[in-house]
Amino acid sequence: MSNIPFIDLKTQQKRLGTKINDAISKVLEHGAYIMGPEIAELETKLAEFCEAKHAMGCSSGTDALLMPLMAENVGRGDAVFVPAFTFVASAEAIVLAGATPVFVDVLPDTFNISPASLKTAIKEVESFGLKPRGIISVDLFGQPVDHEAILAIAKENNLFVISDAAQSFGSSWNGKKTGSICDYTATSFFPAKPLGCYGDGGAVFTQSEEKLAIMKSIRVHGEGSDRYENVRIGINGRLDSIQAAVLLQKLSIFDDELQARDRIAKRYNELLKDVAEVPVVTENTFSAWAQYTLKVNNRDEVVAKIKEQNVPVAVYYPIPLGQQKGYKNYPCVSGGIPVCEALSNEVMSLPMHPYIDENTQDRIVEAVKKAIG
Ligand SMILES: Cc1ncc(COP(=O)(O)O)c(C=O)c1O
Known part of the structure; x- marks a missing residue:
């Protein structure tokens, strides 16, 4: 029996035929790498x-989070609120910008930031000697957060919002596409993401021309009117032309791929709803399904049994960020992060990409059912 890939980039490459090679050849011809x-x-x-009004290509999803934080001039003594159940880059960017991440809990059904926990953290942060400045709301596994609730909290407390859409580019919420909703939206084009390139890459979206101009300067070492005038501290945050050429080709089939992901996720839900807790997508939300993630009892045992049947499975994320060695000295909302802790013991993600055929999906489902017993 053939091996099942967790993410299948080869089939996508075959579908695009010579288009990617041709696009890369063009870059080699003009030489503006x-x-x-x-x-x-x-x-x-x-x-x-x-x-979105504006998009700015950049070097990675991490830098796509860092540059808005730099544009907002966050620094020492500033608090930026972030869920503890996410990939490390969501908090790492805050530390790199010189501010303090404050970890908040998530919701048990969508895995996204809990508005109640966020409110508690904002209220008490000054007692930690910090000034509340912003929120990084993460669209985990592809599903947008409850933007209505988060934007209302931000407005009430005069905070900026950076949407970490590294996993959710292509999703939408209440009829609005991700990228058009918040002050800033950061995404990643890491190869395994719903829209990925063949190396590192990312983008920031904003509705503000002024912020765009600042971030464009930050992207090239804080350049002014030319690259040897440096008007602020910046980074090397540029995107390579070859990666952009690859993305342009992949973007032409992205809508179709998003529909396929949605169809596959719904079929997983149908086939697995009686044996595990299947993912919940809220009303009026279209997920980009970066991951298809179940909640199960005895997770580690189940994962081992699935792997024994030659089916790949992954755990995102086994340790909440507030408990990681590098992050345990940063503040956590009072009452802690019990939902993040529970999820880190329960979640497992199954193969998810637009090219899973029904036979393969049936094999995966059978392996899960057998493992759960
Ligand atoms: C939620 C989240 N934020 C940020 C990032 C960082 O993206 P990149 O790997 O492109 O720097 C990732 C990537 O894995 C992510 O999943």
Whole structure:
């Protein structure tokens, strides 16, 4: 029996035929390897795709979080609220910008930031000697957060919102595409993401021309009117032309791939709803399904039994960020993060990509059922 890939990039590559090679060849011909003409074309198409005013390509999803934080001038003594159940980069960017991440809990059904826990953390943060400045709301596994609740809390407390959409580009909420909703939206084009390139890459979306101009300067070492005038502290946050060329080709089939992910996720739900807690997608939300994640009892045992049947399975994330060695000295909301802790013992993700055929999906489902017993 053939091996089942967790993510299948080869089938996607075959589908695009020679288009990717041709696009890369064009970059080799014109030789503008960094910030070549593909960048502006990609930025226009990305902004159009998600109905954002502005898109800015950049070096990674991590830098896509860092640059808005730098544009907001966060620093020592500033608190930025972030869920503890996420990939480390969501909090890492806050520390790199010189501010303090304050960990809050998540909701047990969507795995996204809990508005109640966020409110508690905002109220008490000044007693930790910190000034509340912003929120990084993470669309975990592809599903947008409850933006209505989070944006209302932000407005009430005069906080900026950076949507960490590393896993959710292509999703939508209440008829709005991710990228068009918050002050800033950061995404990642890491190869395994719903829209991925063949290396590192990312993008920031914003509705503000002023913030865009600041972030464009930060992207190139804080440049002013030319690259040897440095008006602020910046980074090397540029995107390579070859990655943009690859993304332009993949973007042409992205909508179709998103529909396929949704169909596959719904079929998993149907087939697995009687044996495990299947993912919950809230009303008026379209997930990009970066991951298909179940909650099960005796998770580690179940994972081992699935792997024994040659089916790949992954655990995102086994340790909440507030308990990671590198992050345990940063503050956590009072009352702690019990939901993050419970989830880190219960979750497991199954293969998810747009090219899973029904036979393969049946094999995966059978392996899960057998493992759960
Ligand atoms: C939620 C989240 N935020 C940020 C990132 C960082 O993206 P990148 O790996 O492109 O730096 C990732 C990537 O895995 C992610 O999943």
